[in-house]
Amino acid sequence: MGEYLKKCVRCGQCRYVCPVLEVAGKESASPRGKVFLAGLLQRGEVKPGPQADRILSLCLTCGACAAECPSGLPVDTIIKSARNLSASVHPHSPHRIMQRSLFSKLRTLEKFPGFMPLLRYAMAREYGLKPGSPARSVLPVITSPKRRKPRIRVGYFLGCATNYILPGIARSVVGVLTHLGCEVVIPPTSHCCGIPLVTAGEAEAAARLLEINRRSFKSFKLDAVVTDCSSCSFHLTDVGLYSVNSQPVYEFSEFLVSALNPDKPHGPLSGAAVACHSPCHFRHGRKLSRQIRQIIDIIPGIKVVDIPGGNSCCGGGGTFSLTHRSLSDDILQRYTGRIKSAGIQKLVTVCPSCIMQISRGLRSQEIPVCHPAEMLHASYRLPG
Numbered sequence: 001m002g003e004y005l006k007k008c009v010r011c012g013q014c015r016y017v018c019p020v021l022e023v024a025g026k027e028s029a030s031p032r033g034k035v036f037l038a039g040l041l042q043r044g045e046v047k048p049g050p051q052a053d054r055i056l057s058l059c060l061t062c063g064a065c066a067a068e069c070p071s072g073l074p075v076d077t078i079i080k081s082a083r084n085l086s087a088s089v090h091p092h093s094p095h096r097i098m099q100r101s102l103f104s105k106l107r108t109l110e111k112f113p114g115f116m117p118l119l120r121y122a123m124a125r126e127y128g129l130k131p132g133s134p135a136r137s138v139l140p141v142i143t144s145p146k147r148r149k150p151r152i153r154v155g156y157f158l159g160c161a162t163n164y165i166l167p168g169i170a171r172s173v174v175g176v177l178t179h180l181g182c183e184v185v186i187p188p189t190s191h192c193c194g195i196p197l198v199t200a201g202e203a204e205a206a207a208r209l210l211e212i213n214r215r216s217f218k219s220f221k222l223d224a225v226v227t228d229c230s231s232c233s234f235h236l237t238d239v240g241l242y243s244v245n246s247q248p249v250y251e252f253s254e255f256l257v258s259a260l261n262p263d264k265p266h267g268p269l270s271g272a273a274v275a276c277h278s279p280c281h282f283r284h285g286r287k288l289s290r291q292i293r294q295i296i297d298i299i300p301g302i303k304v305v306d307i308p309g310g311n312s313c314c315g316g317g318g319t320f321s322l323t324h325r326s327l328s329d330d331i332l333q334r335y336t337g338r339i340k341s342a343g344i345q346k347l348v349t350v351c352p353s354c355i356m357q358i359s360r361g362l363r364s365q366e367i368p369v370c371h372p373a374e375m376l377h378a379s380y381r382l383p384g
């Protein structure tokens with residue numbers, strides 16, 4: 001981190017793209033301010049503590065600042081490292097223990113009888129969603145294509161939000177991939193990808209999950225690993241789910257475009273005007289751009305409409321929408337205002353967390369937000 005910090009020339013270019021600064025309006029919330037604080041913490045000129053934690057928490061880790069920085073500073077990574085430094089000083093605070101336990105032990109917690117009812121209650125209250133049974137409990141470990149030999153064997157990294165909250169996405173991903181000739185494997189011992197822990201400054205706990213995930217996927221002979229979540233794709237590609245080569249963990253639309261060349265579905269869908277939302281970890285993290293649109297473009301009857309002013313951060317940022325609700329709502333409302341003005345009937349995106357957050361903002365407009373796998377599943381007229 002030290003070498004990078006020396007490269008900040010305080011030009012302030014990162015300030016123009018930061019969604020948190022736009023609504024918070026103070027320098028300490030700016031990327032430049034947080035880089036400055038990271039330097040003070042690293043040199044021991046400021047003590048880690050609640051005040052530093054509070055300032056460092058004012059970040060969605062969207063990566064827009066890093067994409068803009070002329071000195072090439074990985075600003076979001078610097079902020080995560082500073083959070084880690086700060087967290088290491090008080091690792092046993094109740095808040096930290098709770099956070100660590102939740103994301104490290106989700107697979108254990110899910111076995112408690114009250115887990116799903118509590119989650120359903122919270123999701124209905126917060127997002128108006130009614131999650132059914134977790135995807136893992138209804139999908140087989142291995143699904144093979146019907147009536148033909150598999151052309152490729154794919155590991156499906158099933159993220160937490162999809163598994164517990166939006167399991168319909170997982171059914172669609174498996175349905176579409178097998179329809180296109182893939183054998184789909186969901187390793188039963190895989191866990192959370194670890195990104196919520198990294199953004200919370202819990203790098204060690206995240207590294208333990210990475211090892212579990214590496215072992216889980218290594219135990220199957222796979223040609224590629226695919227996920228429906230752009231944040232999981234970004235994180236697992238960044239830290240290397242594969243310890244021995246630099247193959248990416250493909251985001252779903254990226255995989256379809258680059259590896260499968262999907263055939264045109266037959267079924268026209270109603271709800272003709274659709275806009276595509278490119279999540280931050282898709283654009284800035286994985287540096288992907290047109291893949292969602294390329295997939296939606298093959299569906300008959302769909303007209304893709306641009307969002308006026310282009311794509312923006314939705315303000316979700318994992319737990320940011322819970323810990324900084326008012327700032328998150330301000331960011332969300334600015335964005336959904338533009339989405340509404342596009343006159344669309346549906347929004348499509350590749351991040352379950354964005355789906356939840358933007359659905360919250362578009363609830364009153366009755367504009368559904370969905371995953372491209374769900375649209376393809378419907379257009380291919382697949383069962384289930």
Ligand code: SF4
Pocket residue numbers: 007008009010011012013014015031032035068069070071072073075
């Ligand atoms: S754009 Fe980069 S160099 Fe300029 S202030 Fe921000 S972090 Fe520093």
Ligand code: SF4
Pocket residue numbers: 017018019020021030031034058059060061062063064065066075076
């Ligand atoms: S990662 Fe995003 S939210 Fe965080 S400082 Fe950079 S631009 Fe702002």
